[in-house]
Amino acid sequence: MKTKKSPSRICVGCREPKEKRDLIRIVKNAQNEISLDETGKKNGRGAYLCRNTECFRQAVKSRGLERSLKTAVPQEVITLLEKEMSEVEAR
Numbered sequence: 001m002k003t004k005k006s007p008s009r010i011c012v013g014c015r016e017p018k019e020k021r022d023l024i025r026i027v028k029n030a031q032n033e034i035s036l037d038e039t040g041k042k043n044g045r046g047a048y049l050c051r052n053t054e055c056f057r058q059a060v061k062s063r064g065l066e067r068s069l070k071t072a073v074p075q076e077v078i079t080l081l082e083k084e085m086s087e088v089e090a091r
Contacts, residue, residue: 006019009023011050013049013057020048023048024036024038027044028045029042029044030043032071036081047059047064049085
């Protein structure tokens with residue numbers, strides 16, 4: 001019997017490889033709108049993060065988020081995403 005491989009991605013905050021289903025995705029769509037994608041199925045360029053705010057803060061500080069999305073992320077979007085990340089972490 002073959003074992004099914006599960007896809008892995010690297011968190012842009014802590015730079016550790018983890019299974020895709022354990023991470024949360026931040027996506028930039030064709031209209032350059034940046035949003036949180038809990039399903040991982042939205043269209044656009046994505047960056048994967050652990051489900052905690054520390055990894056999010058580290059990704060912002062190291063500019064890993066901007067590098068992954070290939071665009072500058074405005075401060076108001078960062079604040080909104082951090083608020084959403086804390087809500088996801090609380091669940």
